């Protein structure tokens with residue numbers, strides 16, 4: 310895979326100039342301005358386009374659920390894939406409202422026989438192993454999931470999608486994401502764990518213990534890709550490949566919440582600089598999301614106390630991204646509108 314090139318300084322200056330010439334005080338559209346510049350740089354153009362968005366929701370099950378770390382039973386992953394298939398989930402609704410093509414990918418849920426006509430089937434196995442006891446994935450499984458994510462991103466770009474959204478569904482995956490975060494940033498597990506879907510204090514203490522045991526089992530420091538295989542899920546690995554490939558193909562991706570951002574953290578630590586290609590939708594209510602966003606120097610667009618995942622925050626942020634691009638493309642300039650610049 311060729312890595313994404315760094316952005317053109319000359320284009321950055323031209324984009325800034327174009328935005329400063331719009332009929333508004335310089336800087337008055339705040340983060341919408343930097344967002345427009347970012348998208349122009351990613352697409353390498355003064356006239357970017359985000360009119361053909363596609364979301365990918367990657368679903369998978371997690372062996373660590375056997376530890377009782379999450380309030381909802383594992384079957385909910387499969388039930389939610391069915392809900393996506395029938396268009397009834399929050400993500401389904403937000404995508405419909407915003408004209409986003411929603412794709413759902415089964416990366417490996419516990420029931421190997423589950424199939425839906427409109428859910429892409431790329432199951433690696435029937436869930437990961439329990440990472441408290443053994444690596445969640447083999448290196449080969451992790452590499453395969455990364456490859457599937459990458460090829461889905463490249464197919465989406467080939468089909469003409471010029472903006473991508475990434476999200477996930479997998480009961481137990483906040484525990485997996487917290488373990489990866491703790492390992493990659495060297496943080497104490499207690500600072501990486503939160504309620505997820507509503508874990509009690511007792512369940513959160515258990516989450517911390519499970520992660521401590523898993524990190525002790527591994528003993529030596531891990532590379533980001535090793536942390537992914539040790540503690541990750543098939544859906545997290547698929548998101549890593551998806552994010553990497555989209556960056557290489559100069560296509561912006563809106564990243565959703567806590568679990569999606571962990572995939573971005575892995576990919577950025579593996580290939581430093583790649584995260585400039587991703588738009589961080591929102592700051593999740595999951596407490597450790599903040600540390601992760603800071604480690605990525607990311608400024609999320611929204612802070613709505615969301616704690617759902619699926620890609621919902623990213624789907625909600627899409628109208629802002631659309632407006633940023635429309636501002637750059639459609640707003641009058643001081644000279645074209647005959648307005649005095651000072």
Ligand SMILES: Cc1cc2ncn([C@H]3O[C@H](COP(=O)(O)O)[C@@H](O)[C@H]3O)c2cc1C
Nearest residue numbers: 379381477478479480481482483505506618
């Ligand atoms: C009905 C339902 C719908 C969801 N949609 C996303 N998640 C979210 O919750 C899960 C992670 O939280 P934990 O680690 O606590 O299990 C993931 O599936 C995430 O996408 C959901 C969770 C539930 C229960």
Ligand SMILES: O=C(O)c1cccnc1
Nearest residue numbers: 505566567593616617618
């Ligand atoms: O921020 C998220 O993505 C999130 C938080 C809690 C549970 N599921 C997802």
